[in-house]
Amino acid sequence: MSNTVTRFAPSPTGFMHIGNLRTALYSYLLTKSQGGKFILRIEDTDQVRLVEGATEVILDTLKMTGIDYDEGPVIGGDHGPYIQSERLPIYKEYAEKLVKGGHAYYCFCTPERLESLKDENGIGGYDGHCRGLSREEIEKNLAEGMPYVIRQRMPDEGKTSYVDVVYGEVEIDNSELRDQIMIKADGYPTYNFCHVVDDYLMGVTHVVRGNEYLTSTPKYCLLYDAFGWERPTYVHLPLLMGKDEEGKVSKLSKRHGAVSFQDLVNDGYLPEAIVNYIALLGWCPKDSNQEFFTMDELKESFSIEGLSKSPAVFDYEKLKWFNGEYIKKLPEDEYNAKALPIVREVCGEHINAEKLASLLHTRISCFSEIREMVGFVTSRLPMESDLYTNKKNKTTPEICKEILTDCLPLLETVESWDNDTLFAVLKEYAASKEKKAGAVMWAVRIAVARQAVTPGGATELMEVFGKAESIERIRLAIEELG
Ligand code: GLU
DSSP states (O other): OOSEEEOOOEEEEEEBHHHHHHHHHHHHHHHHTTEEEEEEEEEEOGGGOOOOTTTHHHHHHHHHTTTTSSSBBBOOOOOOOOBBBGHHHHHHHHHHHHHTSSSSSEOOOOHHHHTTTSSTTTTOOOOOTTTTOHHHHEEEEEHOOOEEEEEEESSSSEEEEEEETTEEEEEGGGGGOEEEEEEEESOOOOOHHHHHHHHHHOOOOOOEEEGGGTTTHHHHHHHHHHHTTOEEEEEEOOOOEEOOSSSSSEEEGGGGGGGBHHHHTTTTHHHHHHHHHTTTTTTTTTTTTOOOOOOHHHHHOOGGGGGOSSOOEOOHHHEEEEHHHHHSSSHHHHHHHHHHHHHHHHSSSOOOOOHHHHHHHHOSSSHHHHHHTHHHSOOOOOOOOOGGGGGTTTOOOHHHHHHHHHHHHHHHHHOOHHHHHHHHHHHHHHHEEEHOOHHHHHHHHHHHOOSOOOSOHHHHHHHHHOHHHHHHHHHHHHTOOO
């Protein structure tokens, strides 16, 4: 086992954004490609943003996508607890260490005072007012029970830099850094502080996360330095973008389509297809243009060098294509488990649902498409006689009427109503009348389906409809042809 340790540290905010899922996946693949360890940590210290049940959503998503963690909630591990709200004493202890070392200090400023530091636009940072409090003043304030926060003491001058694996060197003037809060008045730590303590204590070697943290990372580096800890390797990932109808690109959000893993699954996308697609949104394999990857293949192929720093655009059409390919590859029983309930629900009991589902297997790219594709089954669509005209088969409404009139009595005598028998009957009829089989099939298919494009041929559709409905539709078609 290698020494690489990565983590996924989501805040339980209610749903799993695809961008977050990609972060989890890349973090997982980075460590697994090297035989390392993957940790799940729930960052729930921002109590205001907490959503009930959100942790379960995270756990379910990781399970469904096959992103297995080696340590984390439920399964435990050597570095627990893995839920930050259960680690509060640890953060206090480490904050106090920094206070002792002079890298942090108690701040007793009131909310009113902090408010007064802001300009008319509500902007304005902390002015370092409590930096120089004497030990006596601090003791006195504490004895009086004054509320306080603990702040990180930033260096007054110099620069702090680090090298991000994806973006290269990031450098910031220390004078731009405010003395940020590490422990709030209610005793809860801020993300800015506690994730650093956790990453260190959990032995994280590579921090993989969204690039919104790129420019605050110097502050985290300063915390590592203040503790005398070795900094981890930082891997910040470019934003996931979406394209709107006018072709404008912006951060992927609801106006572009479904943005959570669960919504995509509800829309009929397969977890394997989603994982495969998002794996390629910002990463590509070296020296190959392979597009289809199982999770094991991803673990095998993934490398940091394949990460891109340009923002990736989420393309729903491309995901749909991937999904269609994955659906085609599904074994029949797995496919039926998903497709049949929808077909049955939409079409009712009177049709051959198994047959219809099987006709759709290679024709859908998403399970949600089934509903719209079976509209011609659930109702008899208005007939347009133009549909009977087909150049290749040399058919016209008149020719079709003749064919249908001939075939109706033949079909009425068919007892075993299945595709093979029906096909043989129509073929024999075509031969006996020296007609093209294609013309006969065309006429019957249009009469039965009442639309041009269908998920199957004439006799397959008749099998779906069953004898009574097929005969009824053909009779109706003859009538309409006048
Ligand atoms: N809880 C943070 C988030 O969900 C994690 C950022 C990080 O990975 O450090 O954005």
